[in-house]
Amino acid sequence: MSLQTDNGGCMVFILLLLIPGVLQAQDARSVLSNAAIAMGAENLRTIQYTGSGSNAGIGQNKNPNAAWPLVRVKTYSREMDLNTPSSRAQLVRIQNGAEQMQNQVVLPTSSWNTQSNIWISPFVFLKAAMASNDATVKAETLDGDKFNVVTFVLQNKYKIAGYINANNLVERVQTWIDNDVLGDMLVEGVYKDYKDFSGIKFPTMIIEKQGGFPVLILVVSDVKPNAAVNIPSQQTETQQAGPAQAAAVQWEKVADGVFYLRGGTHHSVAVEFADHVVVVEGPLNEQRSLAVIAEVNKLIANKPIRYLVNTHHHFDHSGGLRTYVDQGVTIITHAINKPFYDKSFTSPRTLKPDPLSQSKKTANIEIVNEKKVLADATRTLELHLIKDNPHNDGILMAYLPKERILIEVDVYTPPNANPNTLNLVENIERLKLDVDKILPLHGPGAVSKADLYKAVGKAAPSN
Secondary structure, three states, rough: OOOOOOHHHHHHHHHHHHHHHHHHHHHHHHHHHHHHHHOOOOOOEEEEEEEEEEEOOOOOOOOOOOOOOOOEEEEEEEHHHHHHHEEEEEEEEEEOOEEEEEEEEEOOOHHHHHHHHOOOOOOHHHHHHHHOOOOOEEEEOOOOOEEEEEEEEEOOOOEEEEEOOOOEEEEEEEEEEEOOOOOEEEEEEEEEEEEEEEEEEEEEEEEEEEEEEEEEEEEEEEEEEEEEOOOOOOHHHHHHHHOOOOOEEEEEEEEOOOOEOOOOOOOOEEEEEOOOOEEEEOOOOOOOOHHHHHHHHOOOOOOOOEEEEEOOOHHHHHHHHHHHHOOEEEEEEEEHHHHHHHOOOOOOOOOOHHHHHHHHHOOOOOOOOOOEEEEEEOEEEEEOOOOOOOOOOEEEEEOOOOOOEEEOOOOOOOOOOOOHHHHHHHHHHHHHOOOOEEEOOOOOOOHHHHHHHHOOOOOOOOO
């Protein structure tokens, strides 16, 4: 059997075989065009939608396996300019019985970590993908459902993938941002229960996720296509600032060989042993860790940092651990955190490579269950689990028995108690720790045991 055609047709056939990307791009355009028609996106310029639900901040779960803790969102309103793209969301959330107002602005000048939130919205995705010259499509099955997955790269760096279902509706959009703990962190929007609103189809259930867990669950009650929007042209100072510069490390000698390293919002403590140093807490990010390490090397010269004690896995308290791992420091943490760190220390970091991702050093991790003691002829440092603490299942405190110094974080930030503080007192009493001075790793500085007991409304026991 033979295929007969004229020379021109043969040439076209050969060219198409040689450039499959043209066919794929055309297929992607067809898929996107069908979705735009089905969703009413062709003439959509702006959109407003309102609803209620719940939201969360990442990295504050009770243990590394739990979802981010959600709080109720009483009201939520978002307006979008799809062509800019930009948006403003205003919401009222209820936390600890009190209303909190949040105003979230996304502009083209925002950092990618902020901008990503608008690029995963279904209509912005459609417009951007249709304008892209590198969009590709492939068939994929997810949770038993079939999708056309359209992928393109934004700003020559950021991959965006949209899942379009059999009804030509955008059901999921994914991209990735950099996170100090998780590395290339998945950010996605899941869109369900589409309904017609004045000629456009819009999801009435929106679930936004970061790092695998929801950060917003929204039930949409109303949608206004092409409504007038009022989006600020500038961000707040905090949004404009981008990554914070590392605060200068301010040190205080609280005992022989014990240095309280403050400055900024998160503190550390350096403890000198005969031939090495132990640092308690590696918070925030690489920038902060490098500043603390440099200060420790000045204060305690010619002794290497051998151990870094991680009080708990919350991202503001573990974001700086990778720097210590890259420098060969052993991480000490509660046993519940080890599988999480084994994974996160080796996670891909293509968006923002750091020294550990380049050196590929293996992390040395030692675990604490209920108690671990670091000791030599000159010093003893005890690490204790704060049992049954509502803040975190694996939170540790450090105790220097000779110096009668307790080091803790989050469970007591002077001067006031929080919901975790009474539990701290109960653990001190359970362990019969003879405490004179407390070094909180948040707050203005050291306090006494009397200050702690006063905060919880109890009389301090005499030693």
